[in-house]
Amino acid sequence: MAFARIWHMLGGGRRRRPTSAQMFRQAQRLRDDGRFEDAAELVADALIREPGSVVGHLLAGSLHMTLRESGQARTSFERVLALEPTQPRALLGLARIALEDGETAACRDLLSRALARYPDFPEARALLDVARGLSAGAEPTRPVTPAPAPTPAPTTIAVPASAPAGRPVPMATVRSEATDAPKELTPAERLRLPSESREALFMRPDATLVFAEPRGPRTEAVAARAVKLARIATAVLARAGFGPLRHAVIEGAAETTYLRTDDAALLTLAFDRDVTAATAVSHLERVWGSCRSELA
Protein backbone atom coordinates (compact mmCIF):
# COMPACT_ATOMS: atom_id res chain seq x y z
CA MET A 1 0.00 0.00 0.00
CA ALA A 2 2.78 2.40 0.99
CA PHE A 3 4.71 1.41 -2.10
CA ALA A 4 1.72 2.15 -4.27
CA ARG A 5 1.35 5.61 -2.72
CA ILE A 6 5.05 6.41 -3.28
CA TRP A 7 4.83 5.09 -6.87
CA HIS A 8 1.86 7.35 -7.49
CA MET A 9 3.68 10.39 -6.02
CA LEU A 10 6.63 9.69 -8.30
CA GLY A 11 4.36 9.83 -11.28
CA GLY A 12 4.05 6.14 -11.95
CA GLY A 13 0.27 6.45 -11.63
CA ARG A 14 0.08 9.13 -14.31
CA ARG A 15 -2.46 8.14 -16.94
CA ARG A 16 -0.80 6.39 -19.82
CA ARG A 17 -1.31 7.43 -23.42
CA PRO A 18 -4.12 5.33 -24.84
CA THR A 19 -3.07 2.64 -27.24
CA SER A 20 -4.25 2.78 -30.83
CA ALA A 21 -6.60 -0.15 -30.11
CA GLN A 22 -8.18 1.89 -27.29
CA MET A 23 -8.48 4.87 -29.61
CA PHE A 24 -10.26 2.76 -32.24
CA ARG A 25 -12.67 1.49 -29.59
CA GLN A 26 -13.31 5.04 -28.42
CA ALA A 27 -13.86 6.10 -32.04
CA GLN A 28 -16.47 3.38 -32.43
CA ARG A 29 -18.24 4.69 -29.33
CA LEU A 30 -18.19 8.22 -30.76
CA ARG A 31 -19.59 6.90 -34.02
CA ASP A 32 -22.35 5.12 -32.11
CA ASP A 33 -23.21 8.45 -30.48
CA GLY A 34 -23.47 10.10 -33.87
CA ARG A 35 -20.26 12.13 -33.39
CA PHE A 36 -18.88 11.15 -36.76
CA GLU A 37 -16.38 13.99 -37.27
CA ASP A 38 -14.88 13.42 -33.78
CA ALA A 39 -14.65 9.70 -34.46
CA ALA A 40 -12.95 10.29 -37.81
CA GLU A 41 -10.38 12.60 -36.20
CA LEU A 42 -9.59 10.05 -33.51
CA VAL A 43 -9.17 7.29 -36.09
CA ALA A 44 -6.86 9.49 -38.13
CA ASP A 45 -4.72 10.12 -35.00
CA ALA A 46 -4.62 6.42 -34.16
CA LEU A 47 -3.63 5.53 -37.71
CA ILE A 48 -0.63 7.83 -37.44
CA ARG A 49 0.53 5.60 -34.58
CA GLU A 50 -0.45 2.36 -36.22
CA PRO A 51 -0.58 2.87 -40.00
CA GLY A 52 -0.84 -0.85 -40.65
CA SER A 53 -4.12 -1.35 -38.79
CA VAL A 54 -6.74 -3.05 -40.94
CA VAL A 55 -9.40 -2.30 -38.31
CA GLY A 56 -8.43 1.37 -38.29
CA HIS A 57 -8.56 1.78 -42.06
CA LEU A 58 -11.87 -0.09 -42.22
CA LEU A 59 -13.30 2.16 -39.54
CA ALA A 60 -11.99 5.22 -41.39
CA GLY A 61 -13.62 3.99 -44.60
CA SER A 62 -16.93 3.43 -42.85
CA LEU A 63 -16.84 6.89 -41.26
CA HIS A 64 -15.98 8.55 -44.56
CA MET A 65 -18.94 6.77 -46.14
CA THR A 66 -21.20 8.04 -43.35
CA LEU A 67 -19.86 11.55 -43.90
CA ARG A 68 -20.48 11.04 -47.62
CA GLU A 69 -16.77 11.47 -48.40
CA SER A 70 -16.52 8.83 -51.08
CA GLY A 71 -13.03 9.74 -52.30
CA GLN A 72 -11.51 9.43 -48.82
CA ALA A 73 -13.48 6.24 -48.18
CA ARG A 74 -12.04 4.77 -51.36
CA THR A 75 -8.50 5.58 -50.18
CA SER A 76 -9.16 3.92 -46.82
CA PHE A 77 -10.57 0.77 -48.38
CA GLU A 78 -7.67 0.59 -50.84
CA ARG A 79 -5.25 0.76 -47.90
CA VAL A 80 -7.07 -2.16 -46.29
CA LEU A 81 -6.72 -4.19 -49.47
CA ALA A 82 -3.01 -3.35 -49.65
CA LEU A 83 -2.71 -4.96 -46.20
CA GLU A 84 -5.24 -7.75 -46.68
CA PRO A 85 -6.13 -8.29 -50.35
CA THR A 86 -9.35 -10.24 -49.81
CA GLN A 87 -10.78 -8.29 -46.87
CA PRO A 88 -14.50 -8.63 -47.64
CA ARG A 89 -15.75 -5.37 -46.11
CA ALA A 90 -13.13 -3.36 -48.00
CA LEU A 91 -14.04 -5.12 -51.26
CA LEU A 92 -17.72 -4.42 -50.58
CA GLY A 93 -17.00 -0.79 -49.68
CA LEU A 94 -15.03 -0.23 -52.88
CA ALA A 95 -17.72 -1.99 -54.91
CA ARG A 96 -20.37 0.32 -53.47
CA ILE A 97 -18.31 3.38 -54.41
CA ALA A 98 -17.71 1.99 -57.90
CA LEU A 99 -21.47 1.49 -58.32
CA GLU A 100 -22.13 5.06 -57.17
CA ASP A 101 -19.58 6.32 -59.70
CA GLY A 102 -21.13 4.33 -62.54
CA GLU A 103 -18.11 2.00 -62.78
CA THR A 104 -20.24 -1.10 -63.14
CA ALA A 105 -17.51 -3.40 -64.43
CA ALA A 106 -15.20 -2.51 -61.54
CA CYS A 107 -18.07 -3.04 -59.11
CA ARG A 108 -18.76 -6.50 -60.52
CA ASP A 109 -15.08 -7.42 -60.35
CA LEU A 110 -14.74 -6.37 -56.70
CA LEU A 111 -17.87 -8.23 -55.66
CA SER A 112 -16.82 -11.33 -57.55
CA ARG A 113 -13.49 -11.25 -55.70
CA ALA A 114 -15.30 -10.98 -52.38
CA LEU A 115 -17.66 -13.82 -53.24
CA ALA A 116 -14.86 -16.04 -54.51
CA ARG A 117 -13.27 -15.83 -51.08
CA TYR A 118 -16.49 -15.68 -49.04
CA PRO A 119 -19.35 -17.33 -50.98
CA ASP A 120 -21.78 -16.76 -48.12
CA PHE A 121 -21.81 -12.96 -48.29
CA PRO A 122 -25.44 -11.91 -48.86
CA GLU A 123 -24.76 -8.18 -49.17
CA ALA A 124 -22.21 -8.78 -51.92
CA ARG A 125 -24.54 -11.21 -53.67
CA ALA A 126 -27.40 -8.68 -53.63
CA LEU A 127 -25.24 -5.87 -55.02
CA LEU A 128 -23.76 -8.13 -57.68
CA ASP A 129 -27.25 -8.94 -58.94
CA VAL A 130 -27.91 -5.21 -59.31
CA ALA A 131 -24.57 -4.54 -61.00
CA ARG A 132 -25.16 -7.37 -63.49
CA GLY A 133 -28.61 -5.97 -64.28
CA LEU A 134 -27.16 -2.51 -64.87
CA SER A 135 -24.47 -3.75 -67.22
CA ALA A 136 -27.14 -5.65 -69.14
CA GLY A 137 -28.53 -2.44 -70.56
CA ALA A 138 -28.97 0.50 -68.23
CA GLU A 139 -25.87 2.30 -69.45
CA PRO A 140 -26.73 4.54 -72.39
CA THR A 141 -24.57 3.25 -75.20
CA ARG A 142 -24.96 6.07 -77.65
CA PRO A 143 -26.35 9.56 -77.70
CA VAL A 144 -29.89 9.37 -78.88
CA THR A 145 -31.86 12.09 -80.50
CA PRO A 146 -35.60 12.01 -80.31
CA ALA A 147 -37.25 10.34 -83.24
CA PRO A 148 -38.74 12.77 -85.71
CA ALA A 149 -42.36 13.37 -85.09
CA PRO A 150 -44.31 10.66 -86.86
CA THR A 151 -46.94 11.48 -89.37
CA PRO A 152 -49.82 12.59 -87.22
CA ALA A 153 -52.13 9.67 -86.75
CA PRO A 154 -55.52 9.84 -85.17
CA THR A 155 -55.53 8.46 -81.72
CA THR A 156 -58.18 8.23 -79.08
CA ILE A 157 -55.96 8.18 -76.03
CA ALA A 158 -57.58 11.21 -74.45
CA VAL A 159 -60.05 13.92 -75.05
CA PRO A 160 -58.81 17.49 -74.90
CA ALA A 161 -60.72 19.74 -72.55
CA SER A 162 -62.24 21.62 -75.47
CA ALA A 163 -63.59 18.53 -77.20
CA PRO A 164 -67.28 17.86 -77.11
CA ALA A 165 -68.12 15.24 -74.56
CA GLY A 166 -68.17 11.71 -75.86
CA ARG A 167 -66.39 12.54 -79.08
CA PRO A 168 -62.73 11.55 -79.08
CA VAL A 169 -60.62 13.99 -81.03
CA PRO A 170 -57.46 12.96 -82.84
CA MET A 171 -54.71 14.22 -80.55
CA ALA A 172 -51.96 14.75 -83.06
CA THR A 173 -53.80 16.53 -85.79
CA VAL A 174 -54.71 20.19 -85.63
CA ARG A 175 -55.11 22.70 -88.40
CA SER A 176 -53.31 25.96 -88.58
CA GLU A 177 -55.93 28.67 -88.86
CA ALA A 178 -53.74 30.75 -91.13
CA THR A 179 -52.89 28.11 -93.70
CA ASP A 180 -55.40 25.39 -92.97
CA ALA A 181 -52.46 22.99 -93.39
CA PRO A 182 -51.76 20.27 -90.84
CA LYS A 183 -49.48 21.66 -88.15
CA GLU A 184 -46.85 19.35 -86.79
CA LEU A 185 -47.20 19.08 -83.04
CA THR A 186 -44.24 19.05 -80.76
CA PRO A 187 -43.90 16.01 -78.49
CA ALA A 188 -44.88 18.19 -75.53
CA GLU A 189 -48.08 19.13 -77.29
CA ARG A 190 -48.80 15.56 -78.40
CA LEU A 191 -48.29 14.23 -74.89
CA ARG A 192 -50.11 17.20 -73.35
CA LEU A 193 -47.51 17.77 -70.71
CA PRO A 194 -48.92 19.68 -67.75
CA SER A 195 -47.81 23.27 -67.55
CA GLU A 196 -46.72 22.72 -63.93
CA SER A 197 -44.17 20.10 -64.98
CA ARG A 198 -40.59 21.29 -64.60
CA GLU A 199 -39.03 18.32 -66.35
CA ALA A 200 -40.37 15.33 -68.24
CA LEU A 201 -38.35 12.33 -69.37
CA PHE A 202 -39.63 9.29 -71.20
CA MET A 203 -37.24 6.48 -71.93
CA ARG A 204 -36.85 2.79 -72.69
CA PRO A 205 -35.45 0.37 -70.10
CA ASP A 206 -31.94 0.70 -71.56
CA ALA A 207 -32.09 4.48 -70.89
CA THR A 208 -32.61 5.32 -74.56
CA LEU A 209 -34.47 8.61 -74.49
CA VAL A 210 -37.74 8.75 -76.36
CA PHE A 211 -38.63 12.23 -75.23
CA ALA A 212 -37.31 14.92 -72.89
CA GLU A 213 -38.66 18.36 -72.03
CA PRO A 214 -36.60 20.44 -71.55
CA ARG A 215 -33.61 18.82 -73.16
CA GLY A 216 -30.09 19.88 -72.22
CA PRO A 217 -26.53 18.57 -72.25
CA ARG A 218 -27.11 16.52 -69.07
CA THR A 219 -30.47 15.06 -70.06
CA GLU A 220 -29.12 11.69 -71.18
CA ALA A 221 -27.09 11.33 -67.99
CA VAL A 222 -30.21 12.12 -65.96
CA ALA A 223 -32.15 9.50 -67.93
CA ALA A 224 -29.45 6.91 -67.26
CA ARG A 225 -29.59 7.72 -63.55
CA ALA A 226 -33.38 7.37 -63.54
CA VAL A 227 -33.10 3.90 -65.07
CA LYS A 228 -30.37 2.94 -62.61
CA LEU A 229 -32.51 4.18 -59.74
CA ALA A 230 -35.49 2.17 -60.98
CA ARG A 231 -33.38 -0.99 -61.17
CA ILE A 232 -32.02 -0.60 -57.66
CA ALA A 233 -35.53 0.15 -56.37
CA THR A 234 -36.83 -2.98 -58.11
CA ALA A 235 -34.07 -4.98 -56.39
CA VAL A 236 -35.07 -3.51 -53.01
CA LEU A 237 -38.72 -4.38 -53.64
CA ALA A 238 -37.81 -7.91 -54.70
CA ARG A 239 -35.74 -8.44 -51.53
CA ALA A 240 -38.73 -7.25 -49.53
CA GLY A 241 -40.91 -9.85 -51.24
CA PHE A 242 -42.75 -7.37 -53.48
CA GLY A 243 -43.21 -7.22 -57.24
CA PRO A 244 -41.35 -4.96 -59.69
CA LEU A 245 -41.39 -1.18 -59.43
CA ARG A 246 -44.41 0.55 -60.95
CA HIS A 247 -44.61 3.98 -59.27
CA ALA A 248 -42.26 6.19 -57.30
CA VAL A 249 -42.44 9.54 -55.56
CA ILE A 250 -39.12 11.22 -54.80
CA GLU A 251 -39.18 14.36 -52.71
CA GLY A 252 -36.26 16.68 -53.34
CA ALA A 253 -35.29 19.95 -51.73
CA ALA A 254 -37.08 22.05 -54.34
CA GLU A 255 -39.20 19.66 -56.36
CA THR A 256 -40.87 16.28 -56.26
CA THR A 257 -40.31 13.73 -59.00
CA TYR A 258 -43.04 11.23 -59.90
CA LEU A 259 -42.05 8.09 -61.75
CA ARG A 260 -44.11 5.55 -63.65
CA THR A 261 -42.67 2.44 -65.24
CA ASP A 262 -43.31 -1.05 -66.57
CA ASP A 263 -41.17 -3.60 -68.37
CA ALA A 264 -40.98 -1.52 -71.55
CA ALA A 265 -40.67 2.13 -70.55
CA LEU A 266 -40.09 4.67 -67.82
CA LEU A 267 -41.56 8.14 -67.40
CA THR A 268 -40.57 10.81 -64.88
CA LEU A 269 -42.30 14.13 -64.29
CA ALA A 270 -40.91 16.70 -61.87
CA PHE A 271 -43.14 19.25 -60.16
CA ASP A 272 -42.65 22.08 -57.74
CA ARG A 273 -43.21 21.06 -54.14
CA ASP A 274 -46.44 23.03 -53.97
CA VAL A 275 -48.22 20.81 -56.53
CA THR A 276 -50.33 18.32 -54.60
CA ALA A 277 -49.63 14.60 -54.86
CA ALA A 278 -53.14 13.94 -56.18
CA THR A 279 -52.73 16.47 -59.00
CA ALA A 280 -49.25 15.22 -59.87
CA VAL A 281 -50.31 11.57 -59.94
CA SER A 282 -53.30 12.40 -62.12
CA HIS A 283 -50.99 14.18 -64.61
CA LEU A 284 -48.53 11.31 -64.43
CA GLU A 285 -51.13 8.69 -65.29
CA ARG A 286 -52.52 10.72 -68.16
CA VAL A 287 -49.08 11.43 -69.68
CA TRP A 288 -48.07 7.81 -69.10
CA GLY A 289 -51.06 6.65 -71.12
CA SER A 290 -50.14 9.01 -73.95
CA CYS A 291 -46.48 7.96 -73.85
CA ARG A 292 -47.27 4.26 -73.95
CA SER A 293 -49.62 4.81 -76.88
CA GLU A 294 -46.87 6.68 -78.74
CA LEU A 295 -44.40 3.92 -78.02
CA ALA A 296 -46.82 1.28 -79.27
Add this chain to the structure above:
Amino acid sequence: MSAAVATARPALGHDIRALLGELMKLDHITGGLVVAPDGLVIAADLPREVEAEPLSALAATLGRELELRGPQLRRGTFPMAQFASVSGSAFLGSTPVGFILLLGEPQADNDMVRGALRAAVGTVYRALAR
Protein backbone atom coordinates in the same frame (compact mmCIF):
# COMPACT_ATOMS: atom_id res chain seq x y z
CA MET B 1 -45.46 -11.53 -37.38
CA SER B 2 -42.13 -9.76 -37.10
CA ALA B 3 -38.80 -11.00 -35.94
CA ALA B 4 -36.66 -8.50 -34.05
CA VAL B 5 -33.24 -8.36 -35.62
CA ALA B 6 -29.79 -7.27 -34.54
CA THR B 7 -28.58 -3.79 -33.78
CA ALA B 8 -25.01 -2.69 -34.28
CA ARG B 9 -24.82 0.66 -32.49
CA PRO B 10 -26.11 0.72 -28.94
CA ALA B 11 -26.07 4.42 -27.99
CA LEU B 12 -27.57 6.24 -30.96
CA GLY B 13 -29.03 2.86 -31.88
CA HIS B 14 -31.26 3.02 -28.79
CA ASP B 15 -32.96 6.20 -30.01
CA ILE B 16 -33.12 4.88 -33.54
CA ARG B 17 -34.72 1.64 -32.39
CA ALA B 18 -37.35 3.60 -30.48
CA LEU B 19 -38.03 5.70 -33.56
CA LEU B 20 -38.31 2.62 -35.75
CA GLY B 21 -40.64 1.06 -33.18
CA GLU B 22 -42.96 4.07 -33.46
CA LEU B 23 -42.97 3.89 -37.26
CA MET B 24 -43.74 0.17 -37.10
CA LYS B 25 -47.02 1.02 -35.35
CA LEU B 26 -48.39 2.67 -38.50
CA ASP B 27 -51.21 0.74 -40.15
CA HIS B 28 -50.14 -1.76 -42.82
CA ILE B 29 -46.43 -1.29 -42.19
CA THR B 30 -44.93 -4.76 -42.09
CA GLY B 31 -41.24 -4.10 -41.57
CA GLY B 32 -38.51 -1.53 -41.32
CA LEU B 33 -34.83 -0.98 -40.85
CA VAL B 34 -32.25 1.75 -40.38
CA VAL B 35 -29.03 1.37 -42.32
CA ALA B 36 -25.81 3.41 -42.35
CA PRO B 37 -24.59 4.78 -45.69
CA ASP B 38 -21.95 2.03 -45.77
CA GLY B 39 -24.70 -0.60 -45.62
CA LEU B 40 -24.29 -1.57 -41.96
CA VAL B 41 -27.60 -2.35 -40.25
CA ILE B 42 -28.25 -0.04 -37.28
CA ALA B 43 -31.67 -1.42 -36.36
CA ALA B 44 -34.17 -3.71 -38.06
CA ASP B 45 -37.59 -5.20 -37.51
CA LEU B 46 -38.50 -7.27 -40.54
CA PRO B 47 -40.88 -10.05 -41.44
CA ARG B 48 -39.27 -13.42 -40.81
CA GLU B 49 -38.93 -14.22 -44.49
CA VAL B 50 -37.00 -11.03 -45.32
CA GLU B 51 -33.22 -11.11 -44.81
CA ALA B 52 -31.85 -7.94 -43.23
CA GLU B 53 -28.33 -7.83 -44.71
CA PRO B 54 -29.05 -7.91 -48.43
CA LEU B 55 -32.04 -5.59 -48.02
CA SER B 56 -29.97 -3.11 -46.00
CA ALA B 57 -27.14 -3.21 -48.55
CA LEU B 58 -29.59 -2.39 -51.33
CA ALA B 59 -31.45 0.23 -49.29
CA ALA B 60 -28.17 2.06 -48.62
CA THR B 61 -27.29 1.87 -52.31
CA LEU B 62 -30.70 3.26 -53.22
CA GLY B 63 -30.37 6.02 -50.64
CA ARG B 64 -26.96 7.05 -51.93
CA GLU B 65 -28.21 7.01 -55.50
CA LEU B 66 -31.01 9.38 -54.51
CA GLU B 67 -28.56 11.66 -52.73
CA LEU B 68 -26.38 11.74 -55.83
CA ARG B 69 -29.18 12.54 -58.27
CA GLY B 70 -28.20 16.17 -58.30
CA PRO B 71 -24.65 17.43 -57.84
CA GLN B 72 -25.93 20.15 -55.55
CA LEU B 73 -27.26 17.64 -53.04
CA ARG B 74 -25.34 17.20 -49.83
CA ARG B 75 -25.74 14.45 -47.33
CA GLY B 76 -29.25 13.81 -46.18
CA THR B 77 -30.89 16.34 -48.46
CA PHE B 78 -33.48 14.16 -50.14
CA PRO B 79 -35.99 13.83 -47.34
CA MET B 80 -38.22 11.00 -48.50
CA ALA B 81 -39.04 8.67 -51.36
CA GLN B 82 -41.60 5.96 -52.00
CA PHE B 83 -41.24 3.05 -54.41
CA ALA B 84 -44.36 1.06 -55.13
CA SER B 85 -45.18 -2.23 -56.78
CA VAL B 86 -48.61 -3.81 -57.04
CA SER B 87 -47.90 -5.94 -53.97
CA GLY B 88 -46.34 -3.40 -51.63
CA SER B 89 -44.24 -0.28 -51.16
CA ALA B 90 -40.83 0.66 -49.82
CA PHE B 91 -40.57 4.08 -48.16
CA LEU B 92 -37.06 5.51 -47.76
CA GLY B 93 -36.04 8.48 -45.63
CA SER B 94 -32.59 10.06 -45.52
CA THR B 95 -30.81 11.28 -42.38
CA PRO B 96 -27.18 12.10 -41.61
CA VAL B 97 -26.91 8.79 -39.74
CA GLY B 98 -28.21 6.77 -42.65
CA PHE B 99 -31.44 5.69 -44.23
CA ILE B 100 -34.77 4.61 -42.75
CA LEU B 101 -36.62 2.00 -44.83
CA LEU B 102 -40.23 1.03 -44.19
CA LEU B 103 -42.12 -1.76 -45.96
CA GLY B 104 -45.83 -1.29 -46.46
CA GLU B 105 -48.75 -3.30 -47.75
CA PRO B 106 -50.70 -1.94 -50.75
CA GLN B 107 -53.47 -0.80 -48.35
CA ALA B 108 -51.08 1.52 -46.47
CA ASP B 109 -52.04 5.19 -46.49
CA ASN B 110 -49.14 6.50 -48.55
CA ASP B 111 -49.56 10.14 -47.59
CA MET B 112 -49.72 9.29 -43.90
CA VAL B 113 -46.65 7.02 -44.04
CA ARG B 114 -44.66 9.61 -45.96
CA GLY B 115 -45.67 12.24 -43.42
CA ALA B 116 -44.64 10.04 -40.49
CA LEU B 117 -41.34 9.21 -42.14
CA ARG B 118 -40.69 12.88 -42.82
CA ALA B 119 -41.31 13.60 -39.13
CA ALA B 120 -38.95 10.76 -38.11
CA VAL B 121 -36.23 12.18 -40.33
CA GLY B 122 -36.70 15.52 -38.59
CA THR B 123 -36.41 13.82 -35.20
CA VAL B 124 -33.03 12.33 -36.12
CA TYR B 125 -31.77 15.72 -37.28
CA ARG B 126 -32.86 17.30 -34.00
CA ALA B 127 -31.29 14.49 -31.94
CA LEU B 128 -27.96 14.97 -33.67
CA ALA B 129 -28.10 18.72 -33.18
CA ARG B 130 -28.42 18.36 -29.38
